[in-house]
Amino acid sequence: xxxxxIAEALLEQIAEAALRHGARRVVGARVAVGALSAxxxxxxxxxxxxxxxxxxxxxxxxxxxxxxxxxxxxACGHSGPQDPREPGCPRCQAVPVSxxxxxxLCLVSVDVEDDDARAT
Amino acid sequence: MLELHxxxxxxxxxxxxxxxxxxxxxxxxHFLGHGVYVLNLMSGPGAGKTTLxxxxxxxxxxxxRLAVIEGDVQTRHDADRIARHGVPVHQINTxxxxxxxARLVHQALDHFELxxxxxxxxxxxxxxxxxxxxxxxxxxxxxxxxxTEGHDKPQKYPVMFHAARALLLNxxxxxxxxxxxxxxxxxxxxxxxxxxxxxxxxxxxxxxxDAWYRWLEARIGKAQRHLDH
Ligand SMILES: Nc1nc2c(ncn2[C@@H]2O[C@H](COP(=O)(O)OP(=O)(O)O)[C@@H](O)[C@H]2O)c(=O)[nH]1
Ligand SMILES: [Mg+2]
Ligand SMILES: [Zn+2]
Numbered sequence: 538x539x540x541x542x543i544a545e546a547l548l549e550q551i552a553e554a555a556l557r558h559g560a561r562r563v564v565g566a567r568v569a570v571g572a573l574s575a576x577x578x579x580x581x582x583x584x585x586x587x588x589x590x591x592x593x594x595x596x597x598x599x600x601x602x603x604x605x606x607x608x609x610x611x612a613c614g615h616s617g618p619q620d621p622r623e624p625g626c627p628r629c630q631a632v633p634v635s636x637x638x639x640x641x642l643c644l645v646s647v648d649v650e651d652d653d654a655r656a657t
Numbered sequence: 658m659l660e661l662h663x664x665x666x667x668x669x670x671x672x673x674x675x676x677x678x679x680x681x682x683x684x685x686x687h688f689l690g691h692g693v694y695v696l697n698l699m700s701g702p703g704a705g706k707t708t709l710x711x712x713x714x715x716x717x718x719x720x721x722r723l724a725v726i727e728g729d730v731q732t733r734h735d736a737d738r739i740a741r742h743g744v745p746v747h748q749i750n751t752x753x754x755x756x757x758x759a760r761l762v763h764q765a766l767d768h769f770e771l772x773x774x775x776x777x778x779x780x781x782x783x784x785x786x787x788x789x790x791x792x793x794x795x796x797x798x799x800x801x802x803x804x805t806e807g808h809d810k811p812q813k814y815p816v817m818f819h820a821a822r823a824l825l826l827n828x829x830x831x832x833x834x835x836x837x838x839x840x841x842x843x844x845x846x847x848x849x850x851x852x853x854x855x856x857x858x859x860x861x862x863x864x865x866x867d868a869w870y871r872w873l874e875a876r877i878g879k880a881q882r883h884l885d886h
Contacts, residue, residue: 539754539755539756539786539787539790539791542754542756542758542791543673546673546674546676546677547673549676550669550671550673550675553671554667554669554671557801558665558667558700565664565666566665571817573815573816574674574790574816575786575787575789575816614859621815622812622813622815623812624811624844624845624848624849625848626811628788632847632848632851633847633848633849633850633851642672642673642674643669643670643671643672643673644669644670644671644673645665645668645669645670646666646667646668646669646670647666647669648664648666648667649663649664649665649667650663651665
């Protein structure tokens with residue numbers, strides 16, 4: 538599994554976002570994992586937990602949003618969710634269908650604490 | 658007093674494969690600049706990548722200047738096997754990683770004179786999942802599936818079938834001994850990828866390989882014509 542490479546890229550992107558916003562700590566990160574991305578959410582969460590130590594994300598809570606595969610069919614015009622193991626349109630069985638979403642693998646947002654954040 | 662920090666949510670929207678995509682683009686500039694066609698050969702462990710490669714090198718070496726990057730960690734002697742065919746080869750040490758990435762390939766490029774090559778073939782790590790996610794900057798991804806692996810592989814590993822331009826169904830010589838429905842596998846693969854070229858071959862007997870060689874020659878030729886313009 539390549540979740541360690543993905544976790545590494547994730548930590549890189551988090552560090553970059555923190556730097557851009559002058560944040561001292563990143564306490565949360567939201568990641569979208571599409572059904573076709575070949576990433577196992579639990580394995581990614583585990584790799585992230587192991588690798589975040591000593592980084593700006595050391596105390597970062599990772600939220601993984603699993604995004605289903607959504608396809609659209611040129612033959613019948615149907616558009617909707619599809620089981621990634623099933624080929625073809627769920628309505629008319631025509632192949633191929635085009636992928637509307639489900640390939641994504643991205644860092645959606647981070648929750649940062651600013652350097653100058655103060656209790657009020 | 659307890660110091661409370663208000664966390665602020667910042668939208669990012671960064672593709673997690675972007676780091677690799679950038680490196681792949683850089684590799685691609687090298688390849689295009691030198692007019693060298695690059696093929697990324699992928700399969701599960703033991704499907705026959707190295708054997709097919711040996712056959713292919715022998716068939717094409719008289720007319721093309723070829724080189725190989727070996728990334729497969731399953732068999733440590735793959736690079737030696739390739740070297741016996743008189744072709745420059747470099748073994749990448751993946752450090753146990755389950756796939757090659759563009760950065761590893763870029764480092765390996767130092768071992769070749771790209772300008773003196775027509776085609777570079779990269780044997781990826783034997784793995785049906787991860788290699789498809791990591792672009793190397795190649796022209797084509799070609800996948801090998803052997804008939805000993807089960808005809809439900811396209812449905813189980815859709816990403817790789819999506820990404821491939823051609824599929825070699827290998828070990829056809831073993832078909833009488835295994836329960837592999839060729840038509841079913843081909844239908845499932847094409848359902849994921851309508852334009853997929855499929856070749857039924859045996860790297861052992863040589864069956865079907867001529868069609869594969871012709872396809873590969875056409876792809877090399879296309880990459881080189883592109884350079885002339
Ligand atoms: N019967 C048969 N065996 C094959 C064929 N192609 C490869 N093999 C055998 O399958 C095993 C794995 O082959 P190899 O090329 O090392 O696979 P790789 O791990 O994908 O590089 C070796 O024992 C090969 O001799 C084939 O077409 N038919
Ligand atoms: Mg091999
Ligand atoms: Zn339809």
